[in-house]
Amino acid sequence: MKSIRRRLILWLLPGFAMLWLAGGTAVYFLFQASEFARIDNEIEDLERSVRLLTAAETAKEHPGTGYGPRLRRVRLPEFDEPGSGFYYAVFTETGEPLQQSPSLDGRNLPAAKPDGGASNIRLEDGEHVRMKAAPLGDGRRGGGRARAGGKTQSGIAVVAVSLEEVRKSLATLVVGMVITGGIGSAACALLIGLALRDGLKPLRVLGREVARITPQSLSSRCSTDGLPREIEPVVSLLNQLLDRFEEGFHRERRFSADLAHELRTPLAESRSLIEMGLRYPDEMNASQQQEILLASARMERIVNAMLQLARCEATAARDDEVIGLRHLVEASWNPCRVVAEERGIHLHIDLPPDGTVRGSADLWSLLVGNLLANASVYAPEKSSVSVSGNNEILLRIVNPAPDIRQEDLDRMFDRFWRADQVRSGDQHSGLGLPIARACADAMGLSLTASLEASEGLAAPMLSFCIRR
Amino acid sequence: MRILLVEDSKRLRETVAKVMRRSGYRVDESGDGEEALWKARENAYDAIILDIMLPGRNGLEILETLRQERCVVPVLLLTARDTVGDRVQGLRQGADDYLCKPFALEELLARVEVLCRRGYGQRVPLIYIGDLEVDTVARRAVRAGHSLDLTAREFSLLELLALNPGAVLSRTRIEEHIYDDWVSPMSNVVDSTVYALRKKLAVTPELPQLIHTRRRQGYILEERSK
Numbered sequence: 001m002k003s004i005r006r007r008l009i010l011w012l013l014p015g016f017a018m019l020w021l022a023g024g025t026a027v028y029f030l031f032q033a034s035e036f037a038r039i040d041n042e043i044e045d046l047e048r049s050v051r052l053l054t055a056a057e058t059a060k061e062h063p064g065t066g067y068g069p070r071l072r073r074v075r076l077p078e079f080d081e082p083g084s085g086f087y088y089a090v091f092t093e094t095g096e097p098l099q100q101s102p103s104l105d106g107r108n109l110p111a112a113k114p115d116g117g118a119s120n121i122r123l124e125d126g127e128h129v130r131m132k133a134a135p136l137g138d139g140r141r142g143g144g145r146a147r148a149g150g151k152t153q154s155g156i157a158v159v160a161v162s163l164e165e166v167r168k169s170l171a172t173l174v175v176g177m178v179i180t181g182g183i184g185s186a187a188c189a190l191l192i193g194l195a196l197r198d199g200l201k202p203l204r205v206l207g208r209e210v211a212r213i214t215p216q217s218l219s220s221r222c223s224t225d226g227l228p229r230e231i232e233p234v235v236s237l238l239n240q241l242l243d244r245f246e247e248g249f250h251r252e253r254r255f256s257a258d259l260a261h262e263l264r265t266p267l268a269e270s271r272s273l274i275e276m277g278l279r280y281p282d283e284m285n286a287s288q289q290q291e292i293l294l295a296s297a298r299m300e301r302i303v304n305a306m307l308q309l310a311r312c313e314a315t316a317a318r319d320d321e322v323i324g325l326r327h328l329v330e331a332s333w334n335p336c337r338v339v340a341e342e343r344g345i346h347l348h349i350d351l352p353p354d355g356t357v358r359g360s361a362d363l364w365s366l367l368v369g370n371l372l373a374n375a376s377v378y379a380p381e382k383s384s385v386s387v388s389g390n391n392e393i394l395l396r397i398v399n400p401a402p403d404i405r406q407e408d409l410d411r412m413f414d415r416f417w418r419a420d421q422v423r424s425g426d427q428h429s430g431l432g433l434p435i436a437r438a439c440a441d442a443m444g445l446s447l448t449a450s451l452e453a454s455e456g457l458a459a460p461m462l463s464f465c466i467r468r
Numbered sequence: 469m470r471i472l473l474v475e476d477s478k479r480l481r482e483t484v485a486k487v488m489r490r491s492g493y494r495v496d497e498s499g500d501g502e503e504a505l506w507k508a509r510e511n512a513y514d515a516i517i518l519d520i521m522l523p524g525r526n527g528l529e530i531l532e533t534l535r536q537e538r539c540v541v542p543v544l545l546l547t548a549r550d551t552v553g554d555r556v557q558g559l560r561q562g563a564d565d566y567l568c569k570p571f572a573l574e575e576l577l578a579r580v581e582v583l584c585r586r587g588y589g590q591r592v593p594l595i596y597i598g599d600l601e602v603d604t605v606a607r608r609a610v611r612a613g614h615s616l617d618l619t620a621r622e623f624s625l626l627e628l629l630a631l632n633p634g635a636v637l638s639r640t641r642i643e644e645h646i647y648d649d650w651v652s653p654m655s656n657v658v659d660s661t662v663y664a665l666r667k668k669l670a671v672t673p674e675l676p677q678l679i680h681t682r683r684r685q686g687y688i689l690e691e692r693s694k
Contacts, residue, residue: 260550261548261549261550262548264548264550264568264569264570265477265480265548265569267569267570268477268480268548268569268570268571269477269479269480269483270570271570271571271572272480272483272484272487272570272573273479273483275487275572275573275574276483276486276487276573279487279490279573280486280487280490283486283490291479291483294479295479
């Protein structure tokens with residue numbers, strides 16, 4: 001299982017470490033640059049002193065010439081004490097050493113060209129220094145000269161300052177940053193954990209609420225009170241999901257209950273007949289066996305109708321065919337023809353020959369077939385069923401309905417609803433109209449029923465209209 | 469025992485009625501609520517088996533109407549509605565028992581027997597009158613240790629008399645309880661059945677007669693001292 005805490009820590013800790021590293025590096029180099037600038041100023045001052053002192057010495061010994069018989073040692077307290085960290089050396093232009101400060105204590109500064117910049121080097125004993133070279137004298141062009149081996153030459157003064165203190169400071173800074181970075185990372189991990197625990201608390205509460213929802217309590221919903229804004233949409237969607245679950249579950253439960261209820265009577269019939277046969281074998285004749293068969297056939301019809309209804313309710317029609325209306329009505333009337341003729345019911349079709357509808361041919365057939373079957377059975381004997389259609393109403397099926405009342409219209413699409421609630425008939429399960437409506441719904445159509453007064457007839461007309 | 473069986477499923481109604489008749493009950497049938505209410509009002513039944521979903525008038529409405537009219541005949545609701553709410557509603561509305569479909573015929577018969585017995589204040593299925601023992605469940609009678617070989621109608625008559633010990637039962641009442649719509653009672657059918665029953669009860673010559681005639685009133689079952 002993936003942990004949000006682990007994932008956040010895996011992302012945030014390296015991020016924090018990189019930020020810390022970048023910040024620390026910036027601080028390190030800024031501090032270093034600042035120290036180098038300070039040291040460069042010191043070097044500048046010392047170098048200026050060295051140049052001025054050597055220039056003053058030369059002028060004193062040979063006034064007006066600019067050349068001295070020999071180079072005098074610069075006497076500044078920083079250069080006298082060994083290990084003071086301040087060094088200088090004087091070289092001829094060819095790099096021969098002429099003089100070194102006592103503070104070098106036998107070590108050597110390298111000769112360098114006076115290019116104006118300071119550079120870092122290591123002395124023989126490993127001490128890091130920052131040094132700068134400058135021509136001897138007062139800085140005037142050709143003014144710096146030194147005498148070596150009895151000859152007067154131009155000279156270069158090299159001034160260096162130890163970097164050991166700076167390096168120690170930088171090392172301390174690095175150690176400090178590593179320690180604080182480590183502590184910061186640990187603190188960051190801890191804070192992430194605490195923040196997550198606090199931030200995810202509503203999710204835990206939500207989880208507990210969801211865990212309490214059972215098939216028996218599907219009407220429960222998760223509360224959005226006090227939830228963070230970020231979680232509210234999730235909870236709203238979860239509640240919408242529960243709405244759909246509840247509706248589906250309710251539908252399935254109603255299906256099971258309806259099915260069980262409707263099957264109980266034919267089951268009781270079969271069982272009673274069989275028990276009677278076992279109890280009184282002389283009663284079990286061919287007629288009784290035929291009755292058992294009829295009861296079984298009734299159960300089969302109910303189960304098939306319920307499954308058909310469930311399929312229609314559960315799926316949306318994908319087919320989009322062009323169906324000839326007249327042919328559809330005629331084909332759907334054929335299965336009802338025998339019953340209709342026995343009852344003297346006449347079908348009157350008032351549809352244009354080229355009238356068409358779109359949708360699934362199977363669903364249309366089921367829809368119209370159930371409506372016509374309903375009319376053929378429940379319309380009064382010797383009456384007529386008329387079918388018409390126009391641009392607004394795709395199909396309208398009308399028949400006289402003396403037993404239907406206005407209040408029945410709301411309930412007639414309920415499963416197993418019958419006008420007189422008689423279940424004794426074997427042929428009708430009370431599922432025809434619910435199947436018809438489910439077919440219409442599946443194709444995105446509307447199927448409605450209404451009662452209309454009829455001219456010259458006492459019975460009202462029951463009208464089923466299919467609209468887009 | 470005379471039973472009214474109200475069930476809209478013709479197949480089930482006829483089957484149950486047939487079995488009950490063969491078990492010695494007189495059964496009137498109805499598949500319509502209005503007709504059932506009329507029959508219940510007009511006739512004296514020992515029990516009513518009542519479906520709930522009925523054309524014409526709902527079974528619960530019939531029950532409520534009967535109870536409002538102070539009809540105390542025991543009613544067994546026989547229905548496909550099996551939820552606790554349905555059972556509670558049915559029992560609270562005045563039903564004495566509730567049986568869901570599908571059911572075992574044996575169970576239905578047993579429950580109807582209990583209801584009929586309860587109507588006569590009998591809690592146990594054994595009725596003793598002197599040395600006569602009548603078992604209403606086993607539908608068997610024993611006198612002085614001798615088992616009686618009775619026809620269904622003779623047993624029904626004996627059961628009716630035994631359930632009303634010491635009470636005079638008129639021929640009309642006996643006819644009502646013993647014969648159903650399918651058997652047209654002749655004027656002397658009750659007398660001939662009583663005669664046959666008396667003969668069978670006299671297992672030995674010295675045993676006293678238990679069924680006595682009350683002139684112009686009817687018959688009475690009781691043990692009289694010699």
